[in-house]
Amino acid sequence: MQTLPPNTIRKTTGKHRLLVTLIHMIDGFATSAGTARYRDRFPSLAHAGHFRQPAAPGVSDLWLSSIGLGTYLGETDVASDISYTQSIEQALRSGINVLDTAINYRHQRSERNIGVAITHLIDSGELHRDEVLVCTKAGYLPFDTELPADQRDYLRKEYVETGVAPSGEIAGGMHCMAASYLDDQLERSRRNTGFGTLDVFYLHNPESQLGYVPADTFRDRLRNAFRWAEDAVKDKRIRWYGIATWNALRVAPGDRSYMSLEQVLDIAHDAGGDDHHFRFVQLPLNLAMTEAYGLGNQTLRGERGSVLSLAEQYGIAVVASATLHQGQLTHGLPEKLKEVMGLDSDTETAVQFVRSAPGLATALIGMSRPDHVLENVKVASRPLMTIEEWEGLFSPAES
Numbered sequence: 001m002q003t004l005p006p007n008t009i010r011k012t013t014g015k016h017r018l019l020v021t022l023i024h025m026i027d028g029f030a031t032s033a034g035t036a037r038y039r040d041r042f043p044s045l046a047h048a049g050h051f052r053q054p055a056a057p058g059v060s061d062l063w064l065s066s067i068g069l070g071t072y073l074g075e076t077d078v079a080s081d082i083s084y085t086q087s088i089e090q091a092l093r094s095g096i097n098v099l100d101t102a103i104n105y106r107h108q109r110s111e112r113n114i115g116v117a118i119t120h121l122i123d124s125g126e127l128h129r130d131e132v133l134v135c136t137k138a139g140y141l142p143f144d145t146e147l148p149a150d151q152r153d154y155l156r157k158e159y160v161e162t163g164v165a166p167s168g169e170i171a172g173g174m175h176c177m178a179a180s181y182l183d184d185q186l187e188r189s190r191r192n193t194g195f196g197t198l199d200v201f202y203l204h205n206p207e208s209q210l211g212y213v214p215a216d217t218f219r220d221r222l223r224n225a226f227r228w229a230e231d232a233v234k235d236k237r238i239r240w241y242g243i244a245t246w247n248a249l250r251v252a253p254g255d256r257s258y259m260s261l262e263q264v265l266d267i268a269h270d271a272g273g274d275d276h277h278f279r280f281v282q283l284p285l286n287l288a289m290t291e292a293y294g295l296g297n298q299t300l301r302g303e304r305g306s307v308l309s310l311a312e313q314y315g316i317a318v319v320a321s322a323t324l325h326q327g328q329l330t331h332g333l334p335e336k337l338k339e340v341m342g343l344d345s346d347t348e349t350a351v352q353f354v355r356s357a358p359g360l361a362t363a364l365i366g367m368s369r370p371d372h373v374l375e376n377v378k379v380a381s382r383p384l385m386t387i388e389e390w391e392g393l394f395s396p397a398e399s
């Protein structure tokens, strides 16, 4: 029988037993003082450049770990809930203070696992809320805990008939960015995690709407979503907002799912003026997907560059997803690459590559197992690759 962390209860619904957080909201958010205090508990990691301050206004006060824990993959069962909860606690005890989730991940279980893990460490005096950056996302219509027998019927009853998601604003039957819907999702995320304030609220793969609506409708929806987000910042329910993307920022202009960051920031400006709170973008970056660095698909006042090369000028923090290409880079890397990077293991090589990317805030790794946390965090004690070493990996091979 596995032991559940304190501050959780077992609740039985039908034949399924679930982990749920006790209902009490924890105040606070990641701060300069809190994240510096956290950094100081890990001097050997700090010495290796593991904690850094992203060059984005406000965010630059924070010390964020070069590796963050993601919660996308995994089964939707109690054993995985327990394993994720233990992994998150292990990560927070090991020098990882960036956590990434989304309301739809594992049917809301991942958000709850984060809430349980952090609450446990706060209650035991091992962590303070102001030491950790908690990021979530909304957009995809989520189920709750498990797949319902009739998925369409569930979504219609839960979101359309309640008036939460206007049917005309649901793209492809699965994605919505309407203010009433985002508000509903944020309230669920606050309840799931137990945090009064979520540090970062991303629109989840907004580009998935581009396959269904014209570009001007898409921009209007984005503007309305950002206006809602600015209000949520004023209400102290979120600290910053952004977009978490899969294709939008790593395809060429002209591609149907392409998004221009300059245009997105103009829209944020429309929504919040000079003091808008759009600060974070997320996109894949790994040894097999290098567009964030290598593809000059963005512009800023006429200057062309990649997302990473322009991030500082845009004033945004860039977070990498799928550091291990969803587990595929844990084996089979070329020996030559490992040799050049001076690492024995494929996984360490893949992690070191992403966390060393110039201009990157944090490399997210999905880790539902505590032993994977311990293995991956070993890389954090290694000095980052220099820019020359990192860019050297892209140089044409000598003939």
Ligand SMILES: NC(=O)c1ccc[n+]([C@@H]2O[C@H](COP(=O)([O-])OP(=O)(O)OC[C@H]3O[C@@H](n4cnc5c(N)ncnc54)[C@H](OP(=O)(O)O)[C@@H]3O)[C@@H](O)[C@H]2O)c1
Pocket: 069, 070, 071, 072, 073, 074, 100, 101, 137, 204, 205, 244, 245, 246, 282, 320, 321, 322, 323, 324, 325, 326, 327, 328, 330, 347, 364, 365, 366, 367, 368, 369, 372, 373, 375, 376
């Ligand atoms: N568009 C978006 O918004 C978007 C898209 C994708 C991802 N993300 C975010 O980015 C995070 C990371 O991406 P991802 O989870 O999709 O993929 P990933 O980090 O590339 O890979 C995660 C997989 O690698 C395994 N793994 C981790 N460490 C390992 C190790 N040392 N040895 C062997 N296997 C290891 C994990 O296994 P275990 O689980 O068993 O530990 C998991 O199956 C996500 O969790 C999510 O938070 C966002």
